[in-house]
Amino acid sequence: MKLYEHPESGNSHKVRLLLSFLGLEYESVIVDLMTDEQHQAPFLAVNPRGEVPVLVDSDLVLRDSMAILVYLATQYDERRQWLPTDNAGTASVTEWLAFAASWIQFGVFTARAIVSFGIPANGLPHTFKGDVEEARVRGTTSLTIMEKQLSGQDWLCGDRPTIADVACFPYIALAPMGDISLEPCPAVQAWIARFKQLPGYLTMPGLEDPDYRKG
Numbered sequence: 001m002k003l004y005e006h007p008e009s010g011n012s013h014k015v016r017l018l019l020s021f022l023g024l025e026y027e028s029v030i031v032d033l034m035t036d037e038q039h040q041a042p043f044l045a046v047n048p049r050g051e052v053p054v055l056v057d058s059d060l061v062l063r064d065s066m067a068i069l070v071y072l073a074t075q076y077d078e079r080r081q082w083l084p085t086d087n088a089g090t091a092s093v094t095e096w097l098a099f100a101a102s103w104i105q106f107g108v109f110t111a112r113a114i115v116s117f118g119i120p121a122n123g124l125p126h127t128f129k130g131d132v133e134e135a136r137v138r139g140t141t142s143l144t145i146m147e148k149q150l151s152g153q154d155w156l157c158g159d160r161p162t163i164a165d166v167a168c169f170p171y172i173a174l175a176p177m178g179d180i181s182l183e184p185c186p187a188v189q190a191w192i193a194r195f196k197q198l199p200g201y202l203t204m205p206g207l208e209d210p211d212y213r214k215g
């Protein structure tokens, strides 16, 4: 398997995490987001959306972190620990994958991109400023929603971690990079601490030092 990724990309990190939890080997191809390599012809031939991550497994090319998580959890997790097989369980996990791709992406993700990288990301040209206030409102609301969900249970979809937790973890844990505090959310903080204890957990820049880009 080949993963097109970037070390500071939380969407890439979701995939790195699940590959590690499942003990899967892969070849890493770094796409330099800092020099706009994602918008140059060679990479656009791989992903016309100009985004990482992309996973290539034999003839299959997957261009979205959620699609990749579902693929890995169905293709390579024989015990189906990361994606329930019952219909209601599958739908509940999908609800949180959609939350990660919408509320989280356009909330904490976007606030982090603007505050720590100076760009709005989300496929917009670097000349765009982005709206950090809008992103912070969505980000704060996302945290409130997650706080409520995690107040009565250890994991987003019940008593065991699933790809719902993997999909939501990086950008929620990186929220302080967008100047969104986790202080008002003790249940979210406890979930982050629990997630970091999972066997095979990997860190990424910003998770331990949210100010590393602000120096």
Ligand SMILES: N[C@@H](CCC(=O)N[C@@H](CS)C(=O)NCC(=O)O)C(=O)O
Binding pocket: 008, 009, 010, 011, 012, 033, 038, 050, 051, 052, 053, 063, 064, 065, 066, 101, 121, 122, 123, 124
């Ligand atoms: N829906 C996509 C979003 C991927 C995404 O936002 N990737 C960012 C890095 S984390 C990217 O490559 N952005 C490049 C750009 O916006 O120019 C997914 O979940 O994989």
